[in-house]
Amino acid sequence: MARPREFDVDTALERAMHAFWAKGFKATSLDDLCAATGLSRSSLYAAFGGKRELLNQSLRRYEEQGIARITAALSRNVPVREAVAGFVDGLIERIASGTGRAGCFIGNCAAELARQDRAMAARVRRSLERIEAAFREALARAQARGEIARSADVNAIARFLVASIQGLRLIGKVNADRAALEDIKAVMLRCLDR
Amino acid sequence: MARPREFDVDTALERAMHAFWAKGFKATSLDDLCAATGLSRSSLYAAFGGKRELLNQSLRRYEEQGIARITAALSRNVPVREAVAGFVDGLIERIASGTGRAGCFIGNCAAELARQDRAMAARVRRSLERIEAAFREALARAQARGEIARSADVNAIARFLVASIQGLRLIGKVNADRAALEDIKAVMLRCLDR
DNA sequence: GTTGTTCTGGACTGTATAGTCCGTAATGAC
DNA sequence: GTCATTACGGACTATACAGTCCAGAACAAC
Numbered sequence: 173m174a175r176p177r178e179f180d181v182d183t184a185l186e187r188a189m190h191a192f193w194a195k196g197f198k199a200t201s202l203d204d205l206c207a208a209t210g211l212s213r214s215s216l217y218a219a220f221g222g223k224r225e226l227l228n229q230s231l232r233r234y235e236e237q238g239i240a241r242i243t244a245a246l247s248r249n250v251p252v253r254e255a256v257a258g259f260v261d262g263l264i265e266r267i268a269s270g271t272g273r274a275g276c277f278i279g280n281c282a283a284e285l286a287r288q289d290r291a292m293a294a295r296v297r298r299s300l301e302r303i304e305a306a307f308r309e310a311l312a313r314a315q316a317r318g319e320i321a322r323s324a325d326v327n328a329i330a331r332f333l334v335a336s337i338q339g340l341r342l343i344g345k346v347n348a349d350r351a352a353l354e355d356i357k358a359v360m361l362r363c364l365d366r
Numbered sequence: 367m368a369r370p371r372e373f374d375v376d377t378a379l380e381r382a383m384h385a386f387w388a389k390g391f392k393a394t395s396l397d398d399l400c401a402a403t404g405l406s407r408s409s410l411y412a413a414f415g416g417k418r419e420l421l422n423q424s425l426r427r428y429e430e431q432g433i434a435r436i437t438a439a440l441s442r443n444v445p446v447r448e449a450v451a452g453f454v455d456g457l458i459e460r461i462a463s464g465t466g467r468a469g470c471f472i473g474n475c476a477a478e479l480a481r482q483d484r485a486m487a488a489r490v491r492r493s494l495e496r497i498e499a500a501f502r503e504a505l506a507r508a509q510a511r512g513e514i515a516r517s518a519d520v521n522a523i524a525r526f527l528v529a530s531i532q533g534l535r536l537i538g539k540v541n542a543d544r545a546a547l548e549d550i551k552a553v554m555l556r557c558l559d560r
Numbered sequence: 561g562t563t564g565t566t567c568t569g570g571a572c573t574g575t576a577t578a579g580t581c582c583g584t585a586a587t588g589a590c
Numbered sequence: 591g592t593c594a595t596t597a598c599g600g601a602c603t604a605t606a607c608a609g610t611c612c613a614g615a616a617c618a619a620c
Contacts, residue, residue, distance in 0.1 A: 174595035175587040196478060198392045202578060212599050213579075223578065274481055279536055283477030284390060286539045287468055297540040325553075331546055332553035336526075339533030342473055345480045346491040352525055359519075359526035363553050368565035369617045396608060406569050407609075417608065 181219055184209040188220075189230035193277040196284050197227050227281075228295075234277040235299050242306050252314035253364040256307075256333065260360070263337070264353045267344035276341045283342075304334045321366060329363050336360045375413055378403040382414075383424035387471040390478050391421055421475075422489075428471040429493050436500050446508035447558040450501075450527065454554070457531070458547045461538035470535045477536075494532075498524045515560060523557050530554045 191200050191208040202213060202223060209216065220226040245259035246252070266272030274280070278299050286293040307330035314320050320329075340356050347353075385394050385402040396407060396417060403410065414420040439453035440446070460466030468474070472493050480487040501524035508514050514523075534550050541547075 174589095175585075175597050177597070178586090195482060199482065201576080203576095212597095214581090214598055214600085217579075218597075275477065280477055282536055282540050283469065283474055288389060288393065293540045300537070300540065325549070328549035328553050331549045332530075335533035335537045335550045336530040336554070337533070338536050339529035339531070342476055342532050342536065343494070343529050346476050346487045346494065355519070355522035355525045356529045359522050359557050360530070363556060368619095369567045369615080371567070372616090395606080397606095406567095408568055408570085408611085411609075412567075 177215075177219075179209075179211060179215065184211060184216075184219065185226075185229055185233055188226050189233050189277070192227055192230050193234065193280065194274045196280060197223075198284070231277065231281060231295065231299075235302070238276075238278070239302055239306060242303060246306060246310035251319050252310055253319070253361060255310065256364060257357070257361055260337070260340070260357045263341060263344070264350060264357060267341070267348050267353060268350045270348070272341070272344055273348060275345045276338060279338045279341060300334055300338075304330045307333050319366075320364065332363060333360075371409075371413075373403070373405060373409065378405060378410075378413065379420075379423055379427055382420050383427050383471070386421055386424050387428065387474065388468045390474060391417075392478070425471065425475060425489065425493075429496070432470075432472070433496055433500060436497060440500060440504035445513050446504055447513070447555060449504065450558060451551070451555055454531070454534070454551045457535065457538070458544060458551060461535070461542050461547060462544045464542070466535070466538060467542060469539045470532060473532045473535060494528055498528045501527050513560075514558065526557060527554075 187208045187210075188205055191204055194200075195204065202216070205216060205223070205226065206212060211219075216226070220229060242259065245262070246255050248255050248258065250258075263272060278296055281292060282296040286296055308326055311320060311324075311326035311329055315322065315324065315326055320326065336356070340353065340360070343356065344353060381402045381404075382399055385398055388394075389398065396410070399410060399417070399420065400406060405413075410420070414423060436453065439456070440449050442449050442452065444452075457466060472490055475486060476490040480490055502520055505514060505518075505520035505523055509516065509518065509520055514520065530550070534547065534554070537550065538547060
């Protein structure tokens with residue numbers, strides 16, 4: 173063929189994702205993206221198409237990583253309550269240490285873009301539904317194991333967990349106080365008590 | 367004196383607030399603000415100072431209205447659980463009917479600006495703390511009345527409620543399905559069960 | 561009515577930004 | 591080595607935007 177790419181598309185996307193995640197879509201300029209990825213505009217456009225497409229691909233990447241992380245946390249061979257607690261602990265840890273201060277990329281996109289952009293709203297909705305499904309399945313397994321009352325509505329609990337985790341991460345953007353976040357977690361997890 | 371203002375500063379601010387609330391800070395241009403308020407740039411700048419100052423004043427206005435609304439909902443002469451349920455019902459109602467689809471203005475500012483702007487982060491934090499305090503006080507009164515176990519941590523519950531309401535409203539931006547929101551509410555309110 | 565003062569509309573300015581384009585560089589195929 | 595092809599850097603374009611400014615309008619005081 174011809175001259176090969178000098179950069180790795182995957183690592184460039186990872187870096188672009190972090191830029192969007194940290195600053196939001198509008199606030200991240202193409203110069204920011206060039207700086208973050210180390211690429212020139214031409215390379216960026218050739219590889220990804222444009223700012224919006226780059227956001228979409230970043231979001232997809234984040235979504236896959238997030239689902240994987242959640243699924244892993246919920247697949248541990250421990251009671252669900254403990255598994256969910258472990259996942260939330262991880263979030264709190266990252267908020268307190270600073271790396272989680274950017275919130276949830278999906279939630280950020282929802283807040284910034286969903287109202288003006290139906291496609292983005294639908295995308296975020298589907299994304300959250302996938303997360304919800306991961307929780308629902310873990311809860312259903314736990315219910316089958318007898319960890320959760322047969323009468324409990326695992327669907328509702330899954331929805332609740334998704335919403336309150338979004339809430340927790342939003343709070344984490346303005347308040348990294350671990351005690352406050354632990355308070356939220358403690359009350360939140362009571363939905364898993366028998 | 368001299369020529370009087372042709373517009374009412376208060377209604378102009380109310381309209382500007384709704385513009386920011388619906389579209390976000392960056393996405394709301396000065397032309398949008400002029401259109402929303404019916405004012406020219408000169409009048410806008412003379413009355414409010416600039417885009418950022420206008421956002422701050424809009425946020426203050428929203429904050430006062432929000433606190434008043436929450437305080438009113440929690441001051442009803444009914445059990446706290448019912449009072450909180452009524453408040454959340456109102457949120458869901460507005461989301462389902464469309465008027466609540468813009469989410470919480472405070473939460474929107476947190477998501478869009480807090481990360482890049484320490485002053486905004488502090489402002490949002492204080493704002494959420496005021497809401498938290500309103501819940502805490504209502505919960506403490508209820509606890510004194512014996513509606514809530516003496517052992518319950520009303521501070522933690524208040525924090526939890528603020529976080530999960532933010533989560534609910536964020537979800538409401540992308541999913542106005544009443545059943546889903548009611549699910550979240552139902553699990554959320556269990557923290558008030560005895 | 562005259563005068564001094566404040567208000568208002570809209571033109572204007574400077575800057576930031578997304579996206580385009582082209583000359584040059586690097587590579588593989590033969 | 592030559593050629594065709596793709597990648598890269600950076601200049602360039604067009605536009606959108608926040609904020610400024612001024613000329614004229616509207617009013618109060620006298």
